[in-house]
Amino acid sequence: MQLPTFGEVFLTTDDVQGGLENLKLFKGKLISSLCGGCRKLFVIEEGIDNQGIISTLHSPEHDEYDKTFSQDSNNLQSFDFKGSIKTIVTGKKHTVFLSDQGDIYSYGYGEYGALGHGGIIELTIPKKIIRISKIDTIACGEYHTLALSNGDLFAWGRGFEGQLGIRKDVETAASPMFLSYFYKNRIKMIACGAYHSLAVDQQGILYGWGEARFGQLGTGRKVSEQLPSRIDFQIEQPMNQSALRVGKFLAQETNFKVVSISGGYGHSAAVTSSGELYTWGFNQRGQLGNGDKDKKSSYYPKRLMQDISGIQLPGFSKVMCGYYTTYAIDLKGGLWSWGGGNLGHQNDKLVDLPRKIVLEDRKFTNMYANGQAAAFFASLRTISMKPNHGPSTGGTIISLIGTGFCDTGRQSARFKLGDIQTEVGCEYDSLTDSFRCTTPNFEEFIDKYPVECVVEVTLDGNVYVECEQKFLIYSSKIVISSLYPKCASIQGGTTLIININIDDLTASYMKHLNVGFQPRNKKKEDKSAMKQSTNKPLNPLDLSINDPELDKENWMCVEGFYEKGKISCTIPNVSQLQTDSLNFNVDISINGQQFTGNPMVFRFYDIQIKELQPDNVMSEGGASVKIIGDGFFDTTNKRVIFKTMFGERLIEIMWDKQDRFYSFVAPPLSWLLGGQQPTSELLNAVKASGVTALLTLSGIEWIPIGTFYYIDPEVLRLGPFNFDEKLPEEQKQQFIHQEEQEIDPLKDLQGAELQKKKxxxxxxxxxxxxxxxxxxxxxxxxxxxxxxxxxxxxxxxVQFIFNGNMAVNQKAIFKNKSKLIVQIPELELPTGLHDVGIEITFNGTSFSHSGKVFKYMAFDKSLNEQQKLKLEDEEMKKLKKTQPKKK
Incomplete structure (x- = not known):
């Protein structure tokens, strides 16, 4: 780790059957190092309140000298160390730690000079090694130690296998000795295996020395290397265009640099600057990760190409070897393991190809492994915010989602825009393992919107971690420009289009929109609650469109979708809503939580169609038709549509505000043929089936209003209707109003009988x-x-027409499809005979044009019956004179 940071420590040991345990103890602690060696693991914390705290992750029995280091121990009063510990490394029987001042201390058993204090065999109290200072890095094998100071490399301890690399004749060193091999070549990275050493110079070139019998130096089949030897990499495939072929190896040039190294008991691993991972050496437990079923050692570095599923491996940033295990962190922070031992895969302790350890959302940055266990550090992450945008007036409740969060009592979120920054406290939600905070009023120090700001999280008020998402502050002045449609049925289900003038940046954030519907009071509208929506959140964190919090202001919310300046949503069903008004406010919540506070009016309707008056007209149309019903009101999009088998026709309608009905003028039948030339066959087909009529008030939703007919009444002739006047009145009325069965009098007749009947x-x-x-x-x-x-x-x-333009309508009695009867009404005519025309209508408005007439005898009301009879006789005589003579 570059700097102390917050995060999570995970451990894999026998105690968790090779699984991965999250050590909750370290949540909220500043971790500066994971370290150890052989059989020990340490976590070093750093910070204002926990400076210099060291935690052991290994079992007590591995502290062989039973003198566990603690700055608070009364037994260590003579130890006057005042600084902070940077890292600790351990061999089999000795411990070395590095201070933040660059000093190193050691204690334990000094076999082979492992303590670096000359001939001292045992130390129970850490003692400073005075021969070297300003140390940057230290590393331990089982009995030897390396220390790096400003590019200069020192070694001491056991060197029988050549792991010291000082000179060929130096087998042990009781005090730190400079490796003159690197006199003119500064080193930047070191690592130790059990009995071998690795180093990388400033150019990224890798060197190895010490034991080589398992191939752990990658320089071929050798027993050992007494001095540093350059390790070249075998060509499996071209790695870059500047690769230089030297036999079957790749000479390391400027573009091929090693960035991470590690050594195990008998194997080694390295990662290059291009993310390629190489392993070599002992492979008895699959620790090389090359899938070799024979578990043969590899004497040269070989690149790992695929994982246990046969998928190409990603690029890597770091590698760590346990004794018989290997761990690696990929470029995205993913953790991988293979070999024989505790691998984090729960009971799967032998894997010969890289396998990813699946831990949701963690990004690992450091790790350390020893002979039996491994520890891993995943830095605190603030992965996302929900919502990640809010109005400039603030009040947005943000859920900060990430890893490594805990309640320290000092956690907060900082909003930064250039040199401007403001900080708010956070609440920890233990159920979701997230932080929650409320955005401040940004308008106090920002005047241009929209802007994206950085959000940083801290657990202590000192160390901040930047959120991987930006937070968008959008203008609180965003308003709806129009709605389409402006009304809908209380059953809902249709699509509402909301036009909104919004900038592209704010639009790009609109992933979780809510559209709210709120009943308007019939009293004077109070918008105070709406205005509050911009200053305080209406819903809590992780807002649901059905959240009961919305009921406080009677909001019914549905999900909205934004595209190209328009928001669409499905209009909700409000039929069960208890409200005294069908007028609603409609507003949008851009962030799924806060409304704009500037709603538009929307009307729900509950239309009940009763009848069409009339429901039929003549073929030429032109008649006025009323739509009678309940729940009607006026809209700009009101229309009627006539649908036939040939097409449809949109018809404008009118609104009668006083009597609250709609009306329209029926179009000619010929307009309903879909542009075809009207023929009798087409016209008769529509007449027979009728026309489907539908009403819309929104232009989108159509309400059935019934079947409409085109009927052309035609009078062929007039005739008498005679019955026995002596019948009782009841029988008489029954005879008059009873329908007559239509019978074909010529049916089944032939020849002379047929002609006779005719x-x-x-x-x-x-x-x-x-x-x-x-x-x-x-x-x-x-x-x-x-x-x-x-x-x-x-x-x-039946219409009785007289005196040219006068008419009286009389209810007709239907007898059958070819006959009607009607009682002649009293007509206002002068005494005498008059020609009276008869026409019929089926709808009360459109009449036939037959021109049929009959003789009507009118009497002055002052005449008595005798006078009337006399007048009838006179008129009858006149009529008889006009009759044609019989032949």
């Missing part, structure tokens, strides 16, 4: 015509009206 019918027809043309009818008498395709409707009328 002659009889013709005589009857002539007699009826004679009666109509040469006899008169009086008010109160009945007359028959014969036609074709007559229809029994509520508005079936």
């Amino acid at each position: 002659d009889e019918l013709q005589k009857v027809l002539e007699a009826e015509e004679q009666e109509i043309n040469y006899f008169f009818k009086k008010a109160g008498q009945y007359i028959s009206v014969y036609g074709e395709n007559l229809v029994n409707t509520e508005s079936l009328l």
